[in-house]
Amino acid sequence: MVWGGVSQHHRTELVVIAGNLNAVRYREDILFPHVVPFLQAHPDMTLQHDNATSHTARSVRDFLQDRIVSVLPWPAKSPDLNPIEYVWDLLDRRVKARAIPPEISENLQVPWWKSGRA
Template identity: 40%
Template structure:
């Protein structure tokens, strides 16, 4: 979800590691971002879970030219889903 709207929902049936997270980014986040923002830039907000902070995930974001806003794990400001 974003300020621009909501799109694809991904149901996850396994534990998340960096490789699985990057597949989710590739197949769900990128198409959603393209639909919401087109060619405009956007910032992805990530917390400090291991899949989000893995070197390979940081490389994935860098390779795709996506800016990442780091956010503390368990931040009360990090739960916008309740407002959705």
């Protein structure tokens, strides 16, 4: 699994997550090291995440509230209008279009400018 964040003018680093993402891992591996610093650097932004169980757990909501993170209300079972889905689609198409497709996930983690491939 890969996690990333985008806005109109900014992006986070991509974070590779091995295994399942539960509320504790979301809070400790994504929110604390990546989202909170990103939002502190861009205080006018609002966090948008979907209604995945790991995103809506009480511990996650409390964590975000304690850090005064503005979260966009996201109704359950809403149509997917999350802009990151366009980024994932583009990334998927670019990976599939590689002349030599990666065979293992570690090959996806090497930045393209270090891999010698475009």
